[in-house]
Amino acid sequence: MALWRAIRDGLIFAACVWIAALARYDFAVSSPNYAGITVCSVIAFLTFVVLGGWLYGQGRYRRASGDELFGAGAVVAIAAGFMYLGNALVGAPRLVPASVPVSAGAFAIVAIAIVSWSLTTGRHRVRRQSGRSRRALIVGAGHHGMTAFRMITEDPRAEFVAVGFLDDDPNKRLLRVEGVRVMGTLEEMCDVAKRTGADTVIVAIRSFTSKAMQALVERAAEQGLEVKILPDIDAQQARHRGLGDKNAVALRPAGFRNVELNDLIGREPVQTDVDAIASYLNGKTVLVTGAGGSIGSFLCQQIAKYSPGRLVMTDRDESGLHSTQLVLEGQAMLTSDDLVLGDLRDPRFVRTLFKDVRPDIVFHAAALKHLTFLERFPDEAVMTNVGGSLDLLDAAVEYGVDQFVHISTDKAADPTSVLGASKYLTERVIAGIARSTGKDFMSVRFGNVLGSRGSVLGTFVAQAAAGGPLTVTAPGVRRYFMSAAEACELVLQAGAIGNAGETLVLDMGEQVLIEDLAKRVIALSGKPDVEIVYTGLREGEKLEEVRLAAGERDERPNHPFISQVPINPVDVERVRSLVANARTAGHTRNDEIRQELAALVRSTRALNVVQPQFGQGRTA
Known part of the structure; x- marks a missing residue:
């Protein structure tokens, strides 16, 4: 050629x-x-x-x-x-x-x-007239619009053909690029799509707000237009930094992505101090529990960027570990000594794991997290979320672990559920052990993670794909949301700035109305007839979550978006007794275990604040 x-x-x-x-x-x-x-x-x-x-x-x-x-x-x-x-x-x-x-x-x-x-x-004209390529309108005729145009024209697959630009800048109204011109403003999108026969809209504006994106998606759905977004090339390439050239994934031409809920939530991701993260992970032996889960897996990907001496991943879910290794290494033979299959509820396994690995840093992501299940089986919550964590902490003290970061939840703030109480109690156990040993043991508390396994988003997407209805607990329910990348970077940042016994809490912005989230999923599904059905608040659920418990102060000495909350310790021996009771009683004494857990949660409050009882969230 x-x-x-x-x-x-x-x-x-x-x-x-x-x-x-x-x-x-x-x-x-x-x-x-x-x-x-x-x-x-x-x-x-x-x-x-x-x-x-x-x-x-x-x-x-x-x-x-x-x-x-x-x-x-x-x-x-x-x-x-x-x-x-x-x-x-x-x-x-x-x-x-x-x-x-x-x-x-x-x-x-x-x-x-x-x-x-x-x-x-x-x-270009032949491609437009051939009918083999999808006809696309590019939103934005600036620098990123030109990038999108070149990705289309240089794509050997000829997946798309550009039929016009949309831009609100009056100075660009006469712009023409290789025979493709600005056809109108964003408000005229539907009319321009009809005139040009476009079936796809490609958004190529970095400063596009979530409200503008939502409005565009809704108008596009009414017209039957598919919406694509120009990928952030720098960000995608940065994800693979530190994993080696063999794992680098190059963007293919015309690799436009679908609209994601991140684009519609309306939060600016919190920036972390990468240098501080890198400095304390470099060359260290790092252990990640729950590495097969959605948070644990992404956390391992983030840690791998910062050149740890060794990254050991453990989980009782063999399929989860298989998926994590596949993402990290491009293959999953499951023969690596850095993959350890085992149950953290077995104290013998925990001791053997620490004896063999001798970790410098532990990120504890393993937990049971489904609120409704744990309301039915509080003993399971105690054995896993509290007992498993306690065994890990004991082993961490015995084998000289320098830092221990426990991943908690916003449901731990003034808990009204067994899930929240079990995580809240673990925060207090960590505070107690950190105070008695002087070790840098701490917790990180954040809200719902977009795209994590079992999240409300995944449920909504599956329900919409099946034709509905989408089930929302109650009108007015609000939750905090954040991306997996943001959540994991916060966890890593905690080890860099957190103090012994603290819980670090991210400023997650405004809570998202779950009804709006459901409507956005419906808009993205292209099925406008899908209905929303209200099921009512379940036992232990709150109408709205809170970042900080009553009496906890919002102090941010090291990061403008991260609160560092000193946590009052709990009597660890009483917690050991609760765990032993749960391990021996089985499901036959769930009411008794629930009451013990509630009593321990209330007993850990140093301030004179009345604690809500489990189940009050139904009438909140």
């Missing part, structure tokens, strides 16, 4: 030499030096075939770009120099008049530009 382009442009230049020479002689048949003109035209052609073939073949310039035209101009200048050299060598009569190489070169550059533009525009 490059050689043919060089031959094409060489022939254009050769023709321009003849035209310029004949024009110099006013097209008089008897006057020109035909032999000299022939020699110069051959010089023009061969120079382009040799140098132009190298120029195009190296992929140095994007096709039909100004840079490519500048490169062609350089080849023309070199060929003109050869012509002047030929004139000097042959003497009189000269091959061609002195003005010919310059005028022919100017004609050639203009002609090459016109031909290149015409062919490029023609290819």
